[in-house]
Amino acid sequence: MHDRDQREGWPIRPWVAAAFGALAGFLIWALMDGLPRSPDGMALRVAAAAAIAASTAAFALCYEPLRARWALIFIAMVGLVVGLVLYWNGPTDKWGDLETWRGVCVALSVAIAAPLFQAARDQGARRFPYVEVHAHAWTNVVIWCAAWLFAGIVFILAFLLAALFDLIGIDLLKEALQKQWFWSTLLGTALGGGAGLLRERDRIVGLLERVVVSVLAVLAPVLAVGLVLFLLSLPFTGLTPLWAATRSTTPILLGCVIGALVLANAVIGHGEDQESRFPPLRWAAIALAVVLLPFALIAAVSTGARIGQYGFTPERLWALTFVTVAVVYGVAYLVAVVRGRERWAGFARPSNLHLAFGLCGLALFLATPLAAFNLLATRDQVARLKAGRVTPAAFSWSALAFDFGEPGRAALRELAKAPNPPAIRERAAKALKSEYRADIAADEQDQANRAMLRKHLRILPAPVPLPEGLLDAFGRVYGVDDRDVFVLLYRPGEDRAVLIRSQCETCQPNAEAVVRRADGTWVQPGNVTPTQSQDSPAATREALRTGTPEQIEVREVKRRQVFVNGKPVGDLLAE
Structure with a gap:
């Protein structure tokens, strides 16, 4: 039989739980926002706040006058373990998205330990009858969810009363609800009071549990x-x-x-x-x-x-x-x-x-x-890179810089040094200097697109090796997939190349030119006004895909166009 059917009540429980909740809410606010912040002490503050929250929740759910010393020891252990674990992990502002699973795991361990302790407490020994453990587990879940519902109702009433008194010019409650310390204290009071109220009425909770x-x-x-x-x-x-x-x-x-x-x-x-x-x-x-x-x-x-x-x-x-x-x-x-x-x-x-x-x-x-998942993942990814299982262009530098924590940053610093290959050193150094993931992600996407471009590239009038830096001079290539058709017009020794791209059957193709400077570098000559093809997109695309060199050429043309301050404006003018 579950202890709800045999234990004595504790009438002051809701008030005690509410008082503890209010104190916990205020202390958490003081630790996180009320006191002057110091980066060096942030890990300790977060750990202390988490310890207070965990021990307060354990008190609301697990404390009973029966074997009160056992309950107080368990509550203290919960706060101590949660606090130490979070302090060991360091400041949460340095956690990645996936490291929040550590917080989920510590909460899960406490949630599992609570019904085990409650069953042993009821038995007065290290015995864990399944009936007791299972019943306590479901009861704790129901009380926890119902306490949050109770807190929501409390806040709704608080806002309603604040609006009511504001109608007659009394804005004390309205202003208080805008203060973060009041929010935190009221939330702690509502959660503690709600949990205590429900715990004291276990028969009602039992009915809710059976309904759920x-x-x-x-x-x-x-x-x-x-x-x-x-x-x-x-x-x-x-x-x-x-x-x-x-x-x-x-x-x-x-x-x-x-x-x-x-x-x-x-x-x-x-x-x-x-x-x-x-x-x-x-x-x-x-x-x-x-x-x-x-x-x-x-x-x-x-x-x-x-x-x-x-x-x-x-x-x-x-x-x-x-x-x-x-x-x-x-x-x-x-x-x-x-x-x-x-x-x-x-x-x-x-x-x-x-x-x-x-x-x-x-x-x-x-x-x-x-x-140490970050460390294990970093070692595996770096080993794959050094073994050649993944190329520097295809390697996820943004993950190493932003997802793998300090082990990832340390690996980047190591990869940026000799005797690593130049391609690895260059990309690792660039990733270290990047302040935002988008900077690396855009570069990685561009490299992936260029790899796709090379896969589909057709060189006319004949396939030849390309000079270093020629394709890179065309700037970023966006949205490349297997439907694209690329044609590069280039002859060995020439100082000009043109890249033509067709994206789909109904899309107008576009062309982009680069020229070679005297120092051997390839650059874009500047912006030109685009013109529409006179042929259908489908016919142009087919010619790009299978046409002969004679069908795809660059011609010198005469044009009429408006210039303002020496720059072309608008479309080409009809003759």
């Missing part, structure tokens, strides 16, 4: 049918469409795995007395348990294909970690179904408990710098 679980259980057959039909469709469609969308395949599949886990557990509940007896729900839960492993394996293959093509990145290492966890859950649930068949839930519940301990420890490890 019942709704989720009803959705189990819908997801089960969809996932099973997807797997049955794969022999006919093949996996090629999945690989064509490799970047989105893994997150979608992992989302399906998480959804299947949640809905399957909603059906089986925390004990036989909670397990649904309705056949469609029972069979849907079995189907969800069975499809976990296939979906996890497809996600693993998808991630592996991406890694095999492009090597490790922090993003792919995080994805690989999540996929590994999904595979472990898939194996555990499949074994439970094989062993128990229709009574598989009796084997799945102990597995859930064991996996919870493992996942809690793994999440805490991933939250620390010991999981």
